[in-house]
Amino acid sequence: MTKIHYSTIDGRGLGFLALLGLFGAMILGGLGASYYMEHNGHIVTGMTNQIVWGTPHVFAVFLIVAASGALNVASIASVFGRAMYKPLGRLSGLLALTLLAGGLAVLVLDLGRPDRLIVAMTYYNFKSIFAWNIFLYVGFFGVVIVYLWFMMEHRFNRFSKQIGLFAFVWRLVLTTGTGSIFGFLVARHAYDAAIMAPMFIIMSFAFGLAIYLLVLMAAYRWTGRPLGDAVVTRLKNLLGVFVAAVLYFVMVYHLTNLYATQHHGIERFILLDGGVYTQVFWIGQILIGGIVPLLIFFTPLFGRSRFMTAVGASLVVAGGLAQVYTIIIAGQVFPMDLLPGMQVSSSFSDGQFAQYTPSLPELVLGVSGIGIALALTTFALKALPFLPDSLSDDLVDPHAASRAKAETAVEAEAAGA
Numbered sequence: 513m514t515k516i517h518y519s520t521i522d523g524r525g526l527g528f529l530a531l532l533g534l535f536g537a538m539i540l541g542g543l544g545a546s547y548y549m550e551h552n553g554h555i556v557t558g559m560t561n562q563i564v565w566g567t568p569h570v571f572a573v574f575l576i577v578a579a580s581g582a583l584n585v586a587s588i589a590s591v592f593g594r595a596m597y598k599p600l601g602r603l604s605g606l607l608a609l610t611l612l613a614g615g616l617a618v619l620v621l622d623l624g625r626p627d628r629l630i631v632a633m634t635y636y637n638f639k640s641i642f643a644w645n646i647f648l649y650v651g652f653f654g655v656v657i658v659y660l661w662f663m664m665e666h667r668f669n670r671f672s673k674q675i676g677l678f679a680f681v682w683r684l685v686l687t688t689g690t691g692s693i694f695g696f697l698v699a700r701h702a703y704d705a706a707i708m709a710p711m712f713i714i715m716s717f718a719f720g721l722a723i724y725l726l727v728l729m730a731a732y733r734w735t736g737r738p739l740g741d742a743v744v745t746r747l748k749n750l751l752g753v754f755v756a757a758v759l760y761f762v763m764v765y766h767l768t769n770l771y772a773t774q775h776h777g778i779e780r781f782i783l784l785d786g787g788v789y790t791q792v793f794w795i796g797q798i799l800i801g802g803i804v805p806l807l808i809f810f811t812p813l814f815g816r817s818r819f820m821t822a823v824g825a826s827l828v829v830a831g832g833l834a835q836v837y838t839i840i841i842a843g844q845v846f847p848m849d850l851l852p853g854m855q856v857s858s859s860f861s862d863g864q865f866a867q868y869t870p871s872l873p874e875l876v877l878g879v880s881g882i883g884i885a886l887a888l889t890t891f892a893l894k895a896l897p898f899l900p901d902s903l904s905d906d907l908v909d910p911h912a913a914s915r916a917k918a919e920t921a922v923e924a925e926a927a928g929a
Contacts, residue, residue, distance in 0.1 A: 516599045516907065518664075518897035521735050528890075535887035542880020545873035546621035557874050562866035563844045567837075568622040571878030574719065574836045575615030575885060576649075576690055577712060580683040581720020583608040583656065585747075586663070587683075590676030596746065596908050600728070602898040605660040606889060607724055608683075612652060614885030621877060641692050648686040655679045664897070687716045694839060701778040702843030707768065711761040715832065718754035722828035725751060727889065729822055731899060740905035741816075748821050752809035755828055759802045762835075778846050781865075782838065789842040792834050801831010841868060 522528075549557060559566040586601035586608075588594045620629055636643040659679045662668040691712030694703040725747050732739035766783065769775035782793055808814045808824035815821075845866045893899060900907075 517901045518899060519901055520895065520897050521893045521899065523894040532890060535883045538880050538883025539887060541876045542621065545876040548873050557871045558869045563868040565840050565844065567870040567874040568618050568878045570833060570837045570840055571881045572615045572618040573840065574833055575611050575881050577687060577716045578719040578723055579608050579611035579615065580687040581716035582611055582724050583679060583683050584717055584720060585724055587676060587680040590672045591680050599900045599903060599908060601663050602660065603728060604724060605656050606892050606898050607727060608656050609653065610885040610888040612649065613888060614881040616649060617884050618878060618881035641689060641696055645689050648689050652682060652686050655682050684713060687713045699848050700843050701775050702846060705765060707765050711765060714754060714757045714761055718751065718758050718828055719832040721751045721754060722825040725825045726822060738902045738904040740903055740908060742905045742909035743903050744818065744821060748809050751825065752806055755802055755805050781846050782842055786842060789838060789845065793838050796834025797831050797838055800827050801834055
């Protein structure tokens with residue numbers, strides 16, 4: 513492969529300032545929503561004693577999971593030795609950091625009193641997965657920063673594989689910990705499943721790569737840098753594989769639950785009788801986030817279109833939010849089985865389906881996490897050389913042109929026949 517040169521983005525035009533203004537407005541909105549919730553109490557939100565994790569948690573968990581998956585591109589290059597992915601590694605590490613920062617910022621602001629985080633950082637209950645995640649999240653920042661340093665400093669390039677392997681293992685453990693938050697909650701029928709951990713890992717691959725592909729295409733289009741079809745096609749096909757894998761794990765999860773009689777209630781609620789939650793599952797998660805992107809990525813009519821590729825990646829992101837919403841919110845709406853085999857009722861709504869309607873402050877706070885991640889990414893691209901000057905086919909994949917000619921010849925021969 514020809515030597516790749518990196519540089520910062522110019523960032524002097526009106527479009528760049530408008531982009532920062534948009535992200536700034538999202539962040540300010542989140543700060544305002546956090547203050548409003550802290551000042552008036554969480555009673556102004558849709559959260560209750562039954563629904564303790566609301567829409568901000570949906571965005572936070574989505575961003576944290578996507579952060580792990582965004583690093584997958586760098587891992588493919590350094591750990592698995594795929595040279596074509598090596599120029600993409602710096603942006604991969606950057607997005608891993610910024611997405612995690614955005615997700616954690618939403619979690620901290622949703623505490624009502626962010627100073628409570630000090631308690632979580634100084635008093636540890638190691639029987640709680642939340643205590644483990646403090647170390648996993650902070651460690652992830654440190655590992656990825658060192659990883660980026662080794663990728664960007666030529667003297668340490670030879671150690672990239674070793675630190676890349678360590679980062680790969682760390683992010684698998686991190687996502688396992690995030691999935692285990694739900695897998696270890698035996699009191700909730702929607703959560704109590706060991707498959708939650710590997711399912712969250714493959715979810716991270718899909719969500720992170722979808723965001724990476726969107727940011728990559730936008731950055732090169734807006735800066736006028738060459739971006740070849742070889743890179744976009746390879747990432748698009750890989751994203752399609754991850755989307756299919758997510759659908760497979762979702763199918764296994766629900767089939768496993770249907771096999772156990774005690775889970776028939778939650779399965780009927782999610783798949784048939786859940787109202788808006790059933791619609792979010794089938795329309796948002798399965799159709800928009802799974803089936804439609806697969807058709808876009810692997811149908812020749814749409815597969816070669818940059819615009820449709822961006823649409824498909826955007827649908828994966830939307831479907832990912834729908835999937836996390838189903839897991840977190842629908843899992844809490846379904847009542848806990850306090851006394852198996854008995855009907856339970858009380859003035860505390862025991863045995864009843866909980867009611868939840870997302871409030872505007874919750875939604876604004878959640879969206880601000882995306883704003884934080886994208887603002888940090890934009891500033892970093894302006895300050896440091898994360899983007900290659902060119903990702904044209906002749907640089908990253910010299911054989912792409914010959915393959916394209918061969919495919920064109922085959923298609924022409926087939927058309928003539």
